[in-house]
Amino acid sequence: MLKYILRRIILVIPVLILVSVIVFFIIQLPPGDYVTHFAAEMAAQGETLTQEEMDELRATLNLDRHWFVQYLFWMKDILLHFDFGHSFNYDEPVTAVIDRYMALTLIVSFITMAFTYLVAIPIGIYSAVKHYSIGDYIASTIGFLGMATPNFLLAIILMYFSYVNFGDPLLGLFSSEYENAAWSWGKVWDLAKHMVIPIIVIGTASTAGLIRIMRGQLLDEINKPNVVTARSKGLSESRILFKYPTRAALNPIVSTFGWTLSNIFTGSTITAIVLNLPIQGPVMYNALLGQDMYLAGTWLLFMAILTVLGTLISDILLAWLDPKIRTEIKGG
Amino acid sequence: MKKRLIVFLSLVLLLSFLTACMGSSEGLATSETGDEQETEAEKEPVEEVDPSSISSYNEAPELKELVESGKIPSVEERLPVAEDVMVEEVYEETGVYGGNITIPWKGADDEWTVGKPTEEPLFRFNEDGSRVEPNVAKGYDVNDDATEFTIYLREGMKWSDGVPFTADDVLFYWEHMLTKETFGKSVYDAYFSVDPETGERHMAEVTKVDDYTFKVTHKFSSPDFLKRVAIDNKWFFAPAHFHKTILPEFVGEEKASEIATEWGFADVKSFLKATGYYYWTNVEIPTLRAWVASNDPHSEEFVMKRNPYYWKVDKEGNQLPYVNNFIAKKIQDPSHAMLGMLGGDFNLGKFLVQDFTVLKENEQKADFRVLLWPSVNFTSAAIVLNQGVEDNNLRSLVQNIKFREALSVAVDRHEVTEIVTNGIGEPIQASVPEGLVGHQEGWKDQWAEFNPDRANQLLDEIGLTEKNSNGFRLYEDGSVVTLTITDQNQASAEFLELVKNYYENVGVKVNIKFVDPGTYSDQLYNNQLQATTAIPSVVNVALRPDVLVPLRLGQPWQGDFGLYRESNGEEGTKPEGEIAKLVENWDKLRAASTEEKAMEYANEIYKLHHKNQWLLGYAGPTPSLVVAANSLRNVPEERFFADEFREIGHGHPAQFFIKE
Numbered sequence: 001m002l003k004y005i006l007r008r009i010i011l012v013i014p015v016l017i018l019v020s021v022i023v024f025f026i027i028q029l030p031p032g033d034y035v036t037h038f039a040a041e042m043a044a045q046g047e048t049l050t051q052e053e054m055d056e057l058r059a060t061l062n063l064d065r066h067w068f069v070q071y072l073f074w075m076k077d078i079l080l081h082f083d084f085g086h087s088f089n090y091d092e093p094v095t096a097v098i099d100r101y102m103a104l105t106l107i108v109s110f111i112t113m114a115f116t117y118l119v120a121i122p123i124g125i126y127s128a129v130k131h132y133s134i135g136d137y138i139a140s141t142i143g144f145l146g147m148a149t150p151n152f153l154l155a156i157i158l159m160y161f162s163y164v165n166f167g168d169p170l171l172g173l174f175s176s177e178y179e180n181a182a183w184s185w186g187k188v189w190d191l192a193k194h195m196v197i198p199i200i201v202i203g204t205a206s207t208a209g210l211i212r213i214m215r216g217q218l219l220d221e222i223n224k225p226n227v228v229t230a231r232s233k234g235l236s237e238s239r240i241l242f243k244y245p246t247r248a249a250l251n252p253i254v255s256t257f258g259w260t261l262s263n264i265f266t267g268s269t270i271t272a273i274v275l276n277l278p279i280q281g282p283v284m285y286n287a288l289l290g291q292d293m294y295l296a297g298t299w300l301l302f303m304a305i306l307t308v309l310g311t312l313i314s315d316i317l318l319a320w321l322d323p324k325i326r327t328e329i330k331g332g
Numbered sequence: 333m334k335k336r337l338i339v340f341l342s343l344v345l346l347l348s349f350l351t352a353c354m355g356s357s358e359g360l361a362t363s364e365t366g367d368e369q370e371t372e373a374e375k376e377p378v379e380e381v382d383p384s385s386i387s388s389y390n391e392a393p394e395l396k397e398l399v400e401s402g403k404i405p406s407v408e409e410r411l412p413v414a415e416d417v418m419v420e421e422v423y424e425e426t427g428v429y430g431g432n433i434t435i436p437w438k439g440a441d442d443e444w445t446v447g448k449p450t451e452e453p454l455f456r457f458n459e460d461g462s463r464v465e466p467n468v469a470k471g472y473d474v475n476d477d478a479t480e481f482t483i484y485l486r487e488g489m490k491w492s493d494g495v496p497f498t499a500d501d502v503l504f505y506w507e508h509m510l511t512k513e514t515f516g517k518s519v520y521d522a523y524f525s526v527d528p529e530t531g532e533r534h535m536a537e538v539t540k541v542d543d544y545t546f547k548v549t550h551k552f553s554s555p556d557f558l559k560r561v562a563i564d565n566k567w568f569f570a571p572a573h574f575h576k577t578i579l580p581e582f583v584g585e586e587k588a589s590e591i592a593t594e595w596g597f598a599d600v601k602s603f604l605k606a607t608g609y610y611y612w613t614n615v616e617i618p619t620l621r622a623w624v625a626s627n628d629p630h631s632e633e634f635v636m637k638r639n640p641y642y643w644k645v646d647k648e649g650n651q652l653p654y655v656n657n658f659i660a661k662k663i664q665d666p667s668h669a670m671l672g673m674l675g676g677d678f679n680l681g682k683f684l685v686q687d688f689t690v691l692k693e694n695e696q697k698a699d700f701r702v703l704l705w706p707s708v709n710f711t712s713a714a715i716v717l718n719q720g721v722e723d724n725n726l727r728s729l730v731q732n733i734k735f736r737e738a739l740s741v742a743v744d745r746h747e748v749t750e751i752v753t754n755g756i757g758e759p760i761q762a763s764v765p766e767g768l769v770g771h772q773e774g775w776k777d778q779w780a781e782f783n784p785d786r787a788n789q790l791l792d793e794i795g796l797t798e799k800n801s802n803g804f805r806l807y808e809d810g811s812v813v814t815l816t817i818t819d820q821n822q823a824s825a826e827f828l829e830l831v832k833n834y835y836e837n838v839g840v841k842v843n844i845k846f847v848d849p850g851t852y853s854d855q856l857y858n859n860q861l862q863a864t865t866a867i868p869s870v871v872n873v874a875l876r877p878d879v880l881v882p883l884r885l886g887q888p889w890q891g892d893f894g895l896y897r898e899s900n901g902e903e904g905t906k907p908e909g910e911i912a913k914l915v916e917n918w919d920k921l922r923a924a925s926t927e928e929k930a931m932e933y934a935n936e937i938y939k940l941h942h943k944n945q946w947l948l949g950y951a952g953p954t955p956s957l958v959v960a961a962n963s964l965r966n967v968p969e970e971r972f973f974a975d976e977f978r979e980i981g982h983g984h985p986a987q988f989f990i991k992e
Contacts, residue, residue, distance in 0.1 A: 030848075030850065030851065031850070031851045031854045031855070032850040032851055032853060032854030033850075033854075036850050036851075036853040036854040036857060037849065037850035037853065039853050039857070039886075040820070040849035040850060040852060040853035041441065041849070043853070043886070044849070045442070045444035045445070046444060046448075046975030047444065048878060048884070048886050049886070050518075050884055050885070050886075050898060051857070051884075051885045051895065051898055051899070052518070052898075053516060053517070053518075054857070056516065057516070060599060060601045060602065085598075086597070086598035089441055090440060090441070090630060091440075091441075091596075091597060091598075091602060091606055092596040092597070092630075093596055093598075096596060097630075100630065159671070163671070163674065163675060167675065167676070168675045168676070169671045169672075169674070169675045171663075171668055171671060171672060171675070171677065172632065174632070176434065176633065176659075176661070176677065179631075179632050179633040179661075180627060180631060180632075180633055180635065272664075273664045273665055274665070276662075276663055276664050276665070276668050278632050278662070282664050289848065289850070290850070291850060
């Protein structure tokens with residue numbers, strides 16, 4: 001097992017190098033660079049840059065070099081000084097930008113994830129066990145609706161209701177009075193109030209999917225010979241349900257953990273923009289749009305690491321969960 | 333000095349009255365609340381207030397507390413000496429202290445959104461923008477041939493950290509920052525005078541007379557100098573005591589780079605740009621503004637706090653600003669500005685005319701008022717053809733005046749104004765709006781009549797008589813006459829669909845392309861645009877010529893010719909014919925010895941634009957919308973909304989106040 005993990009970790013290194021080169025290559029592909037974006041931004045605010053000023057800016061930021069040279073500079077700083085470079089847009093170290101949004105991103109992500117699992121798994125089990133009952137139909141209908149409705153649309157609808165009924169569209173995560181205040185119970189309550197819409201919106205989409213997966217898997221498992229045998233031996237229904245089919249049904253949820261992990265750190269993007277949430281998703285989106293190379297590059301690299309890491313963790317978890325896989329790894 | 337001030341004030345009064353009259357004759361719907369009261373306020377004669385007649389000063393309660401606890405000196409000591417205090421006129425009534433102004437902004441790289449309304453220039457534009465009036469400076473004297481400007485500062489005025497503001501701060505800025513180009517901008521054109529004989533540019537000299545007086549000496553006449561400084565280089569000063577601690581010239585390259593890293597910057601250059609140019613979002617840097625930065629601009633809410641050393645009072649001696657904090661709240665999408673305005677998160681905002689209906693519908697419920705500030709735009713629906721476009725066929729077409737006329741009369745402006753501007757704009761040609769410098773009789777009606785037959789006839793006359801089976805006209809070489817209109821903003825989609833339809837009706841094929849702002853700007857700077865919808869906006873060509881005269885890269889209709897001038901003929905294309913005349917007139921304008929002469933040449937430039945109509949417009953200019961919560965008072969009903977006048981800053985936010 002240990003040998004397996006080690007081998008996996010060593011394989012990660014070339015993958016990451018390749019990913020980082022590709023990432024850097026792709027970021028600089030669209031026409032223009034950060035300076036043209038900056039010029040556009042300033043023009044929109046009424047300030048015009050001369051050609052000379054733009055050339056100078058380009059030279060200062062090393063943007064006049066070939067992208068691969070820029071990549072090498074960047075990698076050198078990462079490897080030698082653990083310095084991920086500077087964000088052009090924010091005019092500060094990339095790590096400072098990421099750091100600023102990390103806490104709230106994690107809070108939003110974890111609560112949403114907890115919401116998803118706590119809602120989806122029980123409902124999934126219920127609709128599998130009582131399939132074709134009225135409860136199953138209701139859950140399935142809501143599930144399908146949740147899956148089919150785009151997140152941002154749901155966000156807009158909820159904001160509209162919030163505005164019409166409470167006079168506040170509940171944008172962002174804090175009200176004005178708490179924005180720059182120190183943490184207090186009042187602030188936590190304020191945050192909780194503002195979290196309702198994001199959690200419902202971000203949570204619903206994955207909840208709906210998860211309900212369907214859970215239900216389908218359980219339906220497959222519930223009539224397997226081992227379950228029938230257990231039942232014939234007189235075990236209680238709930239004991240049977242949780243000991244055998246549920247455990248097997250969790251398999252697909254665990255194996256998608258790789259993506260879930262990177263999602264936790266980015267949070268959602270479009271929904272976050274619609275709801276004005278100060279989390280990583282929109283920061284990342286703007287970095288890509290503004291050709292903020294180092295910020296975007298660091299982010300994508302970070303995501304790649306998390307995905308690789310997440311896959312590794314999910315493999316290990318699967319081995320723990322599923323004896324069949326365990327023997328396969330041991331055998332290999 | 334005093335006499336001039338009186339003449340000046342009465343002029344202001346007269347002009348403000350005129351603009352008020354003009355505004356009401358436009359027939360735009362204005363908010364009902366408080367309408368009468370405001371008109372009265374404008375009619376009331378302005379009493380000239382002698383600052384030294386104010387017997388005692390008042391200050392905000394929070395400052396009083398600080399004074400009592402000994403943290404800051406008393407208000408008398410903080411303000412300039414009595415006769416040099418600036419008395420700001422209030423718009424409606426004397427305000428009370430308290431509350432916040434909260435506006436939306438896009439975040440730390442949106443510095444102008446907080447920069448413009450809080451800006452304190454040396455000289456600012458008066459209400460109608462026709463002349464400059466003293467602001468940071470107390471006044472000026474100028475000699476007869478407009479070469480020597482003596483500028484007086486306010487004695488006892490202080491930076492927001494309490495350090496005296498003197499002529500040394502101006503000299504320091506000039507000697508150690510601007511002329512050394514420390515913050516990434518070259519010395520502004522305003523500081524150059526032009527030799528009328530040779531056309532050579534000479535940089536002005538700046539000398540100190542005493543602590544509160546300095547002199548700017550030009551080699552040749554520079555009658556527009558103060559106005560141009562008021563646009564090019566509004567802050568002709570910097571806190572020397574602060575910049576001495578960071579400039580490489582004083583601390584050494586090594587130390588400067590160390591400080592830059594400490595502040596979180598990658599290199600000294602971007603550090604000096606952020607501190608020397610976009611200085612107002614830095615907590616550490618003292619300013620002369622009514623509110624100064626108090627936290628990290630990257631926060632979700634950037635809070636600018638009251639400057640205890642602010643040097644303006646109202647006529648009753650209350651130190652301004654009335655409002656405690658100027659807060660910019662971060663939004664990720666422009667629509668949040670609207671949502672926040674409706675939800676009461678913001679009490680001040682600027683919006684486009686497209687939002688008019690939604691704002692008006694919610695005026696009652698959300699308790700705000702929508703103010704219409706006239707813009708200085710030529711039009712609100714522009715098609716700008718690139719006169720220097722690379723494609724040979726297309727270039728000779730767009731340079732042909734008949735082609736431009738054909739495209740102009742091919743479109744029904746009534747439909748465009750109804751659909752694009754909700755019927756607010758007039759169905760007229762792109763032209764200088766009435767009330768602004770350069771307005772020409774009859775310009776707005778030039779080629780404005782919808783006449784597709786005439787368009788077809790003109791296109792036939794040019795020689796585009798062959799058509800393909802789809803009805804599109806063909807060049808001589810057999811290729812289809814195609815115009816690609818590129819835009820960075822989907823907001824123009826409706827307008828472009830109309831234009832496409834009308835143009836194709838007369839046989840000119842249109843491709844519409846929407847690209848992201850970065851791509852757009854890349855294409856603009858590399859002369860790859862054929863046509864776009866950039867709206868030309870000019871206050872006065874003599875003061876900011878770029879839009880109308882090809883001097884620099886970056887204007888979609890003439891960028892390539894501008895590049896020629898900017899690069900001294902090394903890159904770009906040499907302008908010919910009428911476009912070359914624009915540049916000739918500009919050169920003469922710059923060398924003119926009096927303002928009148930300069931205006932003559934400016935007028936020539938406007939006339940050339942009138943005659944050639946390089947910029948096509950299909951709907952008259954629409955006002956900018958300034959939305960203020962009903963509790964936020966003293967916000968002017970209307971002012972010209974222009975970058976040159978600092979947009980909302982033109983309404984003097986220091987005298988805004990919250991009325992409960």
